[in-house]
Amino acid sequence: xxxxxxxxxxxxxxxxxxNTNNDGNFYNPESxxxxxxxxxxxxxxxxxxxxxxxxxxxxQKFDTDTAWNKLHQRISDEELNxxxxxxxxxxxxxxxxxxxxxxxxLVGFTSLWVYQRSSNQTFQVVNNKVEPxxxxxxxxxxxxxxxxxxxxxxxxxxxxQRNVKLSGEAFFExxxxxxxxxxxxxxxxxxxxxxxxxxxxxSAKYTEVIVASGRVEFYENSxxxxxxxxxxxxxxxxxxxxxxxxxxxxxxxxxxxxxxxVFKAMPLQQVISDINQTYHCQIEIGDTSINNLLITTTFNxxxxxxxxxxxxxxxxxxxxxxxxxxxxxxxx
Amino acid sequence: MNEQISLSAIKNGNINAFEELFxxxxxxxxxxxxxxxxxxxxxxxxxQEVFYQLWKKKEDLLITSSLNSxxxxxxxxxxxxxxxxxxxxxKYANHVLNDNSEIYSIQDAMxxxxxxxxxxKTLSQLPHRCRKIFxxxxxxxxxYNEIAIKLSISVKTVxxxxxxxxxxxxHSLAEYK
Numbered sequence: 036x037x038x039x040x041x042x043x044x045x046x047x048x049x050x051x052x053x054n055t056n057n058d059g060n061f062y063n064p065e066s067x068x069x070x071x072x073x074x075x076x077x078x079x080x081x082x083x084x085x086x087x088x089x090x091x092x093x094x095q096k097f098d099t100d101t102a103w104n105k106l107h108q109r110i111s112d113e114e115l116n117x118x119x120x121x122x123x124x125x126x127x128x129x130x131x132x133x134x135x136x137x138x139x140x141l142v143g144f145t146s147l148w149v150y151q152r153s154s155n156q157t158f159q160v161v162n163n164k165v166e167p168x169x170x171x172x173x174x175x176x177x178x179x180x181x182x183x184x185x186x187x188x189x190x191x192x193x194x195x196q197r198n199v200k201l202s203g204e205a206f207f208e209x210x211x212x213x214x215x216x217x218x219x220x221x222x223x224x225x226x227x228x229x230x231x232x233x234x235x236x237x238s239a240k241y242t243e244v245i246v247a248s249g250r251v252e253f254y255e256n257s258x259x260x261x262x263x264x265x266x267x268x269x270x271x272x273x274x275x276x277x278x279x280x281x282x283x284x285x286x287x288x289x290x291x292x293x294x295x296x297v298f299k300a301m302p303l304q305q306v307i308s309d310i311n312q313t314y315h316c317q318i319e320i321g322d323t324s325i326n327n328l329l330i331t332t333t334f335n336x337x338x339x340x341x342x343x344x345x346x347x348x349x350x351x352x353x354x355x356x357x358x359x360x361x362x363x364x365x366x367x
Numbered sequence: 368m369n370e371q372i373s374l375s376a377i378k379n380g381n382i383n384a385f386e387e388l389f390x391x392x393x394x395x396x397x398x399x400x401x402x403x404x405x406x407x408x409x410x411x412x413x414x415q416e417v418f419y420q421l422w423k424k425k426e427d428l429l430i431t432s433s434l435n436s437x438x439x440x441x442x443x444x445x446x447x448x449x450x451x452x453x454x455x456x457x458k459y460a461n462h463v464l465n466d467n468s469e470i471y472s473i474q475d476a477m478x479x480x481x482x483x484x485x486x487x488k489t490l491s492q493l494p495h496r497c498r499k500i501f502x503x504x505x506x507x508x509x510x511y512n513e514i515a516i517k518l519s520i521s522v523k524t525v526x527x528x529x530x531x532x533x534x535x536x537x538h539s540l541a542e543y544k
Contacts, residue, residue: 042531084540110419
């Protein structure tokens, strides 16, 4: 540091440096009238400082906040999965123990438990998470459970036939086996297949079956002869004791599983309803004048935030978060 | 935070200590990876992966040197690995592989990291208006007169604050080149 270099000198130096391009040619001493011989060393030190500042600005450009949020999310997801995984591994222990009075604490997001009934164990899986949960059955067939769906099967599964029970919504990919029919019991109805893929959505009041591939037999449990045969593109519907077959006009029936949404000139109101079902959120349209805006687009596994950004940009709308899962959509 | 404390806190699963470490080292580590890879997105990806692995393996982590140098080394190794497997379209790739000791030295990168901490600290200690003016000029490339108009102040004030900022950095960064 140099005592000869006053605050005014730093101002002059800063002015020269700040108005020079960052190409390394910081100054031409001949054009700088203020620099005296005794000040050159300090001025050159200022040039070095300035170069360092420029380097630091290159580093500073990296967005730490965004990166941290991303990493933090990844870590949380991971820890959640591990937690669920550990919990599942507890099950065989239960079989071994059996002697001591055991208290099984089921805490968390996915619960799977086993109980004994006339030496025929029942396996039950409940998906309490927002993300679909995949269950692999002993014969290799896969079931994807939507949020709140519950699937159960017994140890005799795959002996003579493949029986499961479902409540809620699930997508089935059944391994073909003509010797052992695959039967899903759901409310008062059943779906019987030999090997195919289909979606079942149910509540206490109705059961709906949509076929993706293959052939499906959909019948009422009380009278097996009351049945409909469903082929790809068909939808079977049961409610109030009535069984019917119609053409499926909902392209997005599997969006809860793969987050793929297709809209063809669809009114915003319907679009939002599909989004709500897919992402398990509650978006409300706060402005009836925008209910019927027509939307044609495809979203392939885009996060909710990305979808809403596209829609709000396209129609000049405002998307406001209210709670963790509820939002309101307004005209700007 | 003391490095030893931060390592043992992280080993104990203290996410706040981990976040603090991440925030202080993320930009310089990215800068280092960028130098080797010549691709910002890849650089960020690699640094995030290194931190992710650190957290994942925190319990059985054996660090003989310092946590800092461990992280720089990890970023270096991963970046070099990418270059070697030609996953990076880098016209300097050969250069990196043949002569990586000099330009990509971990020591230099760590020093840049230290300088960055001092830079951030100095910046945060500048008076509010002075910092704002400095950032408008350096981060956004605004000229003195443009800053004066935007902040409704005189060009003289801008000059004075820029001088003040330069002096502060000159003093705090005096030991480093």
